[in-house]
Amino acid sequence: MTIDERRIAEELRLMAGEAAPVDPRVYARRTLTRHRHRRRAWSVAGLTAVSVAAAVTATVVATVILSSPGTTGPDTTAGVAALPDNTSEQLRLVRECMPRGGPVHDMDGDRRIAEHGAAEDFRVLVEYRDKGGSTALVGSEAGFVLCTPTDQKDMAERAVFTYWGFEPPGNLAGLSGDLQLDAYTGHTHSYTAGEQRSQKDDVYRVVAGRVSDAVRRVEVDWADGRRTAARIANGFFIVRIIGRPVRDSGDPGSSGDPGSSGDLGSSGDSANEEAATLDSPPVTVTAYGADGKVLQQEKDVAFGPLGRGSG
Known part of the structure; x- marks a missing residue:
């Protein structure tokens, strides 16, 4: 024939x-x-x-798969090797987030860690905006950083790297199920306010991770009466809320890890500066499908610093 x-x-x-x-x-x-x-x-x-x-x-049913590396959307799943392209604005955010040209040491903002990649390897995967500003999940194929833009460049949060899966070489495609939690941590937005240009530091509780293409909504129960819907894009999600200060009673369960959650001592009250830490109890993260049914839920997610498994 x-x-x-x-x-x-x-x-x-x-x-x-x-x-x-x-x-x-x-x-x-x-x-x-x-x-x-x-x-x-x-x-x-x-x-x-x-x-x-x-x-x-038999009858042939043909499916044509088109190559479209720039395609993004709330139902695009993680686990695809090609990361979304940065827009010019996103590229600027990445460069401002990593002024040293890439991720740095968590205790030394001047110490660049070359094995964690260069700034050009990273893409803005998803960004959560609110009236206080924004925090973005910025990732490469190996891992991610969080970026919280600020006009106070010398006070900006360090770009601390975390491997996908918390161990090298990083497994971006390692999504088992519909929901993967990659971060529940604190991130600081430093700025000045008032005629005196007083220094302020707003510490946020941030939850971020990956979802399958079946997920249409992710919500976080912050265990303090607040519940927030995350922003989803490109198969990733992120959400944040402003942190609340609590007196450091010495009980790790009531305030998270004081060494990693950050001081909430910028309110101008000198008494609070010595005793306030970020209230960071375990949270519950729930992923919902198109029909509103629960696809997966992670309970008692513990607060932890970025950089776990990254040396």
Whole structure:
């Protein structure tokens, strides 16, 4: 039988044009998952021959996967090797977040850690904005940092690196289930206020991670009466709330890790400066599907510093 490859290609294009839109990243992830352990290489001619043979015995349903590395959206799943491209504004945010050219040591903002990558390796994955500003989850294929923009450049939070999965080399595709928690930590926004330009430090509690393409909403119960919906994009999510100061009673369970949660001593009250720490009890994170049903829930998520497993 003579195979008219041009005619077949035209028919496939027509079928693709009449088909419902698909998310290319989702199909790519599923394809990679199904064929992860297969090493056989398929040629274009081989795929055409298979399509023709199938047409002889059954109806052929063709699915065309388009390459679109810039595609993003709330239902794009994590685990795709290609990260979204930065816009010019996002690229500026990344560079401001990492003025040393990449992630730095958590105790020394001047100490660049080259093995954690360069600034150009990182993309703005998702950003949460509120009236106080914003915090972004900024990641590479190996790991991530949090970025909280501020006009006080010399007081900006350090870009501390954390591996995906909390161990090198970092597993961005290691999403088992519909929800993966990568961070529950504190992040500080430093700024000046008033005619006297007084220094202020707002410490936020931040939760961030990854979700599958089935997730449409993520909510965090902060265990203090507040409940907040996260921002979802590109298969990632992030949410933050302003932190509350508590007296350091010496009980780690009531205030998280005082050494990593940050001082809340910028309110101008000298008594509070000596005793206030971030109230950071365990939280509950819930992922919901399109029908509003719970897909996955993580309870008693403990507060912890960034940089775990990163040396």
